[in-house]
Amino acid sequence: MRGVALAGLTVAALVAACGGAGSYTSVVDKIRNAGRVVVGTKWDQPSLGLKTGDGPPEGFDVDVAKYVVKYLARGRHVQITWRESPSSAREVLLHNGSVDLIVATYSVIPSRRPKVTFGGPYIVIPQDTMVRASDTSVKKVTDLRGKRLCLAEGSNAYRRIVDPPPNGKLSLPMQLVPAANYSDCVRKLAAGRLDAVSTENLVLAGFAEQEPGRFRLLNDPVSNEYWGVGIKKGDTATCEAVDQAVAAMWHDGTATRLLRRWFGKTGLKLPSSLPAPVGCP
Incomplete structure (x- = not known):
């Protein structure tokens, strides 16, 4: 019987290590304890989220997501799995757990807030x-x-x-x-x-x-328009951590640098300050 009990404990540990349903209390908990996360971005928008070939998507939103994940992980290495998240599917992908975070030109509007918890916004445009x-x-x-x-x-x-x-x-x-x-x-x-x-x-x-x-x-x-980081409804811990990451991104100059990198040649007047957070209900 002792061997059976030990085997059961081993299976349970493996499920927790692999991130089974209910293994983590929040996305930030998953990032810090499992070292992995699934991030949704656009894959068809140049300079924001564009995927060409076999590599990961590239663009401003992708770089924002990388910064946020690194901040949430407190600097430790995290494996990011990128998943395409078109506008029509964002709420569904968050709700069913297909993605942990969405950074995909996601405007914070009243009709979405009953369905999604938003970190940020990270930019107003x-x-x-x-x-x-x-x-x-x-x-x-x-x-x-x-x-x-x-x-x-x-x-x-x-x-x-x-x-x-x-x-x-x-x-x-x-x-x-x-x-x-x-x-x-x-x-x-x-x-x-x-x-x-x-x-x-x-x-x-x-x-x-x-x-x-x-x-x-x-x-x-x-x-x-206010672009926020989409999080599954009710994940307040991750929302609060994302707000801290966004503030750090502006305070250390990364947000300005990324905007200049991706849009500096467009002639647009680029955002220059940290937006006020919408809050984490």
């Missing part, structure tokens, strides 16, 4: 609009009245333009053209299948830099 450079008829957002706007699956950015307050800003009548994601939006914009793509200016600038001279940002902000 304006929502802008991009059109084809050849379309000289559009100088400002209101010139798009009656034209075709991209509706990226899982994103709420279009609402700032077409909805009335309080959810929207302009209540502008437009034709909405569905797309799988923002890279699909940009392809359709280039092909003339829609007239404008509207989302955070860093997202648009990344796409515009890929094909210089083909697209144009209006530089006509619609709203300010």
Whole structure:
């Protein structure tokens, strides 16, 4: 019987070591005690989260995630598994445990907060609009009245333009053209299948830099958007640790350095200060 009991203890230890369900009280606990974490990012957004070939994704959000994980781990080595997290799947991936953290242009908005705990935000940026450079008829957002706007699956950015307050800003009548994601939006914009793509200016600038001279940002902000680190609802310990990591990232100059690295040549006015945290309910 003693041998059976010891065998049972060994199996239990192995399950805990491998990170079975319920093995860790929080993501920060998993990072510090298991030395591994699954991070969701975009894989199709240049300069933010772009995966090419067999390597890991690269971009500003990816580098922010690396900094946050290292901070949470208190400097010890952590194995990061990267998982693609499109806008339409972010809440589901967090809820079912497929990812531990999401750093993927994830705007902190009221409709998401009942489903997701947000660390940060780590950056505040304006929502802008991009059109084809050849379309000289559009100088400002209101010139798009009656034209075709991209509706990226899982994103709420279009609402700032077409909805009335309080959810929207302009209540502008437009034709909405569905797309799988923002890279699909940009392809359709280039092909003339829609007239404008509207989302955070860093997202648009990344796409515009890929094909210089083909697209144009209006530089006509619609709203300010707050990007946070997505965490499974209720994981307050990890949220509080992420808030500390974000503050450190700004205080030691890393946030500014990363923004300059990825967007310094865009001509955009880049964020320069730590955003106020939204809190960890």
